[in-house]
Amino acid sequence: MxxxxxxxxxxxxxxxxxxxxxxxxxxxxxxxxxxxxxxxxxxxxxxxxxxxxxxxxxxxxxxxxxxxxxxxxxxxxxxxxxxxxxxxxxxxxxxxIGMVHQHFTLVPTLTELENLAIAPAAVPWRNGLTEARHRAQEVAAATGLRISPDRLVADASVGERQRLEIVKLLCRGAxxxxxxxxxxxxxxxxxxxxxxxxxxxxxxxxxxxxxxxxxxxxxxxxxxxxxxxxxxxxxxxxxxxxxxxxxxxxxVGDRVADRPPLPAGTPGPAVLTVRGLDVARDDNQPAGPKALQGIDLEVRRGEILGIAGVAGSGQSELVEVLMGIRPALSGAIEMAGRPFTRRSPREFFQAGGAVIPEDRHHAAIVPGMTLWENITLRSLRSAPLNRQGVLDVRAASAEARRLMDEFDVRADSENLPIGRLSGGNQQKAVLARELSGNPDLLIAAQPVRGLDVRAADFVYRSLVAHRERGGAVLLISMDLDEVISMSDRIAVLAHGRIQGVVDAAKATRASLGALMTSSGEAL
CATH class of the missing domain: 3.40.50.300 (P-loop containing nucleotide triphosphate hydrolases)
Structure with missing residues (x-):
């Protein structure tokens, strides 16, 4: 070596x-x-x-x-x-040689400077914090990359965390x-x-x-x-x-067919209605700024409503409050015309909701469990997979193979741990699980992040097919091209507020970008 x-x-x-x-x-x-x-x-x-x-x-x-x-x-x-x-x-x-991973390797509860100080070095630094500050200053002078040394990583945006990862590698000589x-x-x-x-x-x-x-x-x-x-x-x-x-x-060995434009639809009644929703930030300071404030949204049957916004604008909090993971300070939520007041993940799914989480590895799959267990997770408690409280493993395996075939999940066996599959096949397994019950509302958060062109195209087409069957889709993405091409309407989220809702057919990257960076009150 x-x-x-x-x-x-x-x-x-x-x-x-x-x-x-x-x-x-x-x-x-x-x-x-x-x-x-x-x-x-x-x-x-x-x-x-x-x-x-x-x-x-x-x-x-x-x-x-x-x-x-x-x-x-x-x-x-x-x-x-x-x-x-x-x-x-x-x-x-x-x-x-250093790698900036897609999933960052930072400690959120430490400051940015402390994260620099604990990174491995060929020769241990005698005074970690002093040396880290000195080397960060050298990197900033040479590259313009500056950190906020006393800020907790948990308080930094995604872009700021990525910058810290790069500075960390440069400080260590990459x-x-x-x-x-x-x-x-x-x-x-x-x-x-x-x-x-x-x-x-x-x-x-x-x-x-x-x-x-x-x-x-x-x-x-x-x-x-x-x-x-x-x-x-x-x-x-x-x-x-x-x-x-x-x-x-x-x-891929051949040319992937161009994805057709989103066909014109005829939206039906509202599946999800949100009125005056206020949500606290993680610090839970009532006098401080809110994670979400005055949110009004409506997602209808046969419609894809896109949510555009830079990272940290309130997207994660919106998903969590809709699923019942995070409480709301005020406001009302309805699912299929009925008040959704006793919110919990179980109630969300029972009310006809489904979700493709943003963080596939930590919130969408259980890596150590098999593919068949992950792909049938929503239906393991009910017939025909469950008979009087006893799981029918043979029936569950057969259902898993059916879903694998329908959603093009490529694996040698349904008995493999899902963590051993590629990211694209993991995401298609999640898609199969969430769509197999034909939910009224599908929340899709960053559904093609990190996917190759073929896998991304399959996810796109699956969401459109669900829309064509009369399902409602709430699409959350920071990729403007994705939001524009995949949505009927687009709501722009910035600073915890809806800054505007526009017809996707008339939206441009420039017009959405202007709303995404708006610092004023909602339009």
Missing amino acids: TTRPDSGPALRGTGNGASALRLTGVTKRFGSFVANDAVDLDIAWGEIHALLGENGAGKTTLMRIVTGLYTPDEGDIELDGEPVRFRKPEHALRAG RILIFDEPSAALSPGEWDELANLMRRLAAAGHAVILISHKLSEVFSVADRYTVLRRGAVSGSGTIAEATPDHLVTLM
Whole structure:
């Protein structure tokens, strides 16, 4: 294993265009399953390299090898032309390789400075907080990335937490930075800031690896690309010579059909009605600002109502209060014309509600349970899967296989732990579970976050099909293109208030962006 001294923040990489990281014939197996099959990958100093592929194509496994979480069964890895083999993540970080994960690795109850101080280092800092402050100042001077040292991470926005993750890596000397779906929770403006930062880092000589399913982002920022399909490299080259259709074909083997425009609908009566809803913030200070204030909403049968807004505008609180997880200070909620007063998750589901949670890993699945248990979780208490209080495992397994087929959930067996499936197949399993009961109201929060183009298209079409059957969908997303293309109407949420409700057919990114950043009273 090759490491280098922790001499301070990696403010400049090599920047000479030479090879920074080279993988040759890297293979990783899990039993009979080949996750990576003789992968060759060459990352140069001073470039932004996009790593593309469907969910389950092997990207995550490959990066786990690079960052020391896994060791390859075959193949070689070179860093700066020298052979390396990392057996722990700290070995990779000490060698200058850091990863900004899609799910952040921060401690919410600590301050930003404390999070910097507790990160691993090749040589332990004698005075952690003092050294962390000094190195953060160095990073800020070199990159413009500034943190709020005394702010609790729990009080920071998603974009601010991501910035802290990057500063943490730079403070610890990372020269090769891997970004895993970095825009998944960012507003368009925050993505633009991150893209500019990536360019600055590459211009300063760092090597940047970008894992993204959004081809618009790849074409806006990347220099070169490598595509994985079924664990093997299906193509590589320069972005300047590529087209979106070419990259999609490399990823999935054929061209994904264009998604048709949302057909005109005829909305029916209201399924969800919200009037004058006020919700306290987590600090529960009655005199302070509220998480939600004066919310009026109506979602009708045969309609998709989109909620647009930057992260932290009250989306999570809205979902929680509708589900009965969070209490309301005031206001009224009706489900299918009936007062929804004794709110709890069980009452929400019994009233005809269903939800695709924003956080798939912590709120939508139980990773250690099997696929069949997860996909039938809503119906395990009732016939025909449950007979007089006794679970019929054979019937539940058969129902799971039926749903797997209907919703294209790809797995060798329904008995596999769902945590071993790709993100796309996990999300399709959640979709199958929530839609199998034909709910009156489906709340879909960030339903295609982190999904590849094929899986995202399947989710889109499933939501539209539910709408066509007369179901109501409350779609919450920070992707403006997604909200515009998938909604009948769009409500813009900013600072806990509805700033306006517009016809999606007349909405533009500019008009929604203006409402999203509004600081005034609701329109």
